[in-house]
Amino acid sequence: MVATVVGARVESLASSGIEAIPKEYVRPQEELTSIGNIFEEEKNENGPQVPTIDLEDLVSEDEEKRARCHEELKRAATEWGVMHVVNHGIPVELMDRVRAAGAEFFNQPVEEKEKYANDHASGNIQGYGSKLANNASGQLEWEDYFFHLAYPEEKRDMSIWPKTPSDYIPATSEYAKLLRGLATKILLALSLGLGLEEGRLEKEVGGMEELLLQMKINYYPKCPQPELALGVEAHTDVSALTFILHNMVPGLQLFYEGKWVTAKCVPNSIVMHIGDTIEILSNGKYKSILHRGLVNKEKVRISWAMFCEPPKEKIILKPLPETVSEAEPSLYPPRTFAQHIHHKLFRKTQVLGAK
Numbered sequence: 001m002v003a004t005v006v007g008a009r010v011e012s013l014a015s016s017g018i019e020a021i022p023k024e025y026v027r028p029q030e031e032l033t034s035i036g037n038i039f040e041e042e043k044n045e046n047g048p049q050v051p052t053i054d055l056e057d058l059v060s061e062d063e064e065k066r067a068r069c070h071e072e073l074k075r076a077a078t079e080w081g082v083m084h085v086v087n088h089g090i091p092v093e094l095m096d097r098v099r100a101a102g103a104e105f106f107n108q109p110v111e112e113k114e115k116y117a118n119d120h121a122s123g124n125i126q127g128y129g130s131k132l133a134n135n136a137s138g139q140l141e142w143e144d145y146f147f148h149l150a151y152p153e154e155k156r157d158m159s160i161w162p163k164t165p166s167d168y169i170p171a172t173s174e175y176a177k178l179l180r181g182l183a184t185k186i187l188l189a190l191s192l193g194l195g196l197e198e199g200r201l202e203k204e205v206g207g208m209e210e211l212l213l214q215m216k217i218n219y220y221p222k223c224p225q226p227e228l229a230l231g232v233e234a235h236t237d238v239s240a241l242t243f244i245l246h247n248m249v250p251g252l253q254l255f256y257e258g259k260w261v262t263a264k265c266v267p268n269s270i271v272m273h274i275g276d277t278i279e280i281l282s283n284g285k286y287k288s289i290l291h292r293g294l295v296n297k298e299k300v301r302i303s304w305a306m307f308c309e310p311p312k313e314k315i316i317l318k319p320l321p322e323t324v325s326e327a328e329p330s331l332y333p334p335r336t337f338a339q340h341i342h343h344k345l346f347r348k349t350q351v352l353g354a355k
């Protein structure tokens with residue numbers, strides 16, 4: 001009998017030569033029916049597609065062009081809550097450096113990466129990790145990850161950032177700084193889209209001092225039975241905004257109008273999600289879309305998610321008064337970010353426990 005090593009890295013499992021995945025990774029029956037071959041899914045041109053938004057004119061001097069750009073962004077945030085953004089102002093060479101550095105870090109032997117292992121029991125949530133079963137079902141995801149705070153600079157713990165390769169720190173630091181600037185511009189346009197003053201959402205999520213940029217590199221090894229597993233299970237992001245780079249291997253799916261839509265790989269784009277925080281502040285006018293990640297047999301997939309998050313306790317999140325009326329009552333009770341996360345986990349445990 002082959003015993004499963006619980007807590008082992010998915011990468012080690014994947015390279016061990018197993019032909020069948022351990023049962024903890026097998027999704028429940030009702031979910032399996034919707035999991036297909038991601039390469040086939042990516043080719044599907046029928047049905048709705050994730051919008052691509054050109055941000056060239058996001059801060060244009062030309063008022064008309066700027067308004068048009070804001071309108072498109074607003075529409076995508078309202079209808080989808082996720083989009084490919086292009087002409088975002090982040091140099092492609094920098095995105096390539098971030099990807100190369102992350103990939104090189106993960107290319108090291110597992111033992112090297114274990115030196116950065118996180119330890120949730122001791123409160124060390126930053127570093128190298130894999131999902132631990134957090135509920136009775138023991139369900140696991142087919143991925144390992146690296147997680148750390150990337151911005152603001154004074155809140156970073158550089159002792160946990162990868163030291164190898166040497167470009168990891170400079171590339172990721174610069175990328176985080178530029179993304180922070182982009183987040184401000186996006187929040188400005190989204191504020192105007194709600195009829196608010198341009199700086200309002202930025203302020204409501206914590207501003208320059210308190211909004212945290214958290215980097216999560218998702219590493220999805222090849223999977224011998226991709227039709228039975230998920231790299232990341234269906235969820236909405238709790239963040240205000242999430243910016244995602246990937247290595248051009250498909251995997252991301254969005255639950256839109258009752259169906260799973262596969263995101264195409266758009267060169268030089270960044271996938272941007274509206275997270276729960278903005279959905280709540282906007283009283284549901286902007287959407288935080290349900291999404292998940294599929295894995296495959298042939299190629300390792302890596303994605304770099306930068307979560308822009310409000311502080312855990314300092315801000316009470318609730319629909320802004322301007323977004324609430326008699327006709328559109330508040331859809332969300334007031335909660336801190338920490339309470340929101342806790343509530344989601346609690347609800348999920350209840351749903352799973354009810355089976």
Ligand SMILES: O=C(O)CCC(=O)C(=O)O
Nearest residue numbers: 216218232252293303305
């Ligand atoms: O890998 C992806 O494309 C998505 C990952 C994701 O949804 C997440 O890390 O929250």
Ligand SMILES: [Fe+2]
Nearest residue numbers: 235236237291
């Ligand atoms: Fe996500």
